Amino acid sequence: MAENAVQGGTGDIPSGGRPTRPDLAEMVAPLLRTLMAAEQPVLDAHGLTMWAYAVLLHLDETPIRTQAALAEAIRADKTRIIAVLDDLESRALIARRPDPKDRRARLLSLTEEGRRLRDTVQTAIQKGEDRLLAQLPAADRDGFLRGLQALSALAEPGAGDPGQGTTGRRPPPPQ
Amino acid sequence: MAENAVQGGTGDIPSGGRPTRPDLAEMVAPLLRTLMAAEQPVLDAHGLTMWAYAVLLHLDETPIRTQAALAEAIRADKTRIIAVLDDLESRALIARRPDPKDRRARLLSLTEEGRRLRDTVQTAIQKGEDRLLAQLPAADRDGFLRGLQALSALAEPGAGDPGQGTTGRRPPPPQ
DNA sequence: GCACATCGTAAGCACATGCCTACTAATCCC
């Protein structure tokens, strides 16, 4: 039944034995490359960079009160997203107003046009992703999405290992 | 039954409606970060870079006849892996001999010690990965691994869209 | 009022990456 299942559940590797499945990173890295390569044309068509798109995505979900918080949320550098925000603001996709309660901070919000663009782009991107997912058996696709969602949540800032912070530079991608 | 399932199968998005799941890349990118962050200490402990580890991994699976082929297999730059190979060779982890049949090419192979190190490192890495996977329900874990394996295979060189080649530079990671 | 901390911003450094251009050695083809 589960004969041709991917081996690799917990405890599948006898101590000292050879691993029986590829490393997760070895599989995740090419997948991310594929996904980003598929996104790129869509983003290009709308004049968005990956960072700008990440801003649009995360700005919509939760109201962000400081640029630093936004930067941390999308794992960007605090000083590097300034140009991104400048561009998005100049195109009226986001609004950046001083917080009345603390005029040091800038209240970031999506404009109606920003929300519209975000919807358009995201729908197009997910349409392409669905073509990929369609190649999976329905059962695997469901488990894949659930597992992916669960595992990615462990990487969110604030979850998992606390105290690690922003230490260390970004390692080169394997494979 | 499938009430709390992740929405996002093919055709779940009515045209014009809002997407109902996060973008795949938005979930895959943090996951890759987590996985690489978990690998790094193990690699450091054995004096390996990500690239060096990728070389050890891919050199073991299939005999590689040219460095260029290896570079393409691990999606590295042909000229950049030379230093990596130099280091691995100087540590007797790989062997690099001129091909008798074509002395321009270098036959690359893992030494016994290289294979031993690869096993040690990979086992340690997968042990950490299994701790992550253990947090998933068994059914999802199986589907996740099968789906991940299938999707990552689509990104392999030679599969999927041919003719794309090495065009374009590496985009920045979203989120 | 004044020292200190925080937010946004600008500028720069160090480093890794992808790409390109030689250059040598070796091979292939005519």
Add this chain to the structure above:
DNA sequence: GGGATTAGTAGGCATGTGCTTACGATGTGC
């Protein structure tokens, strides 16, 4: 034999990134 081609190597260029420092504006605590 001689020209074109290929593998490996070395070097450089442009870019993107993380990190640090500095500065002005603002807010907080004493």
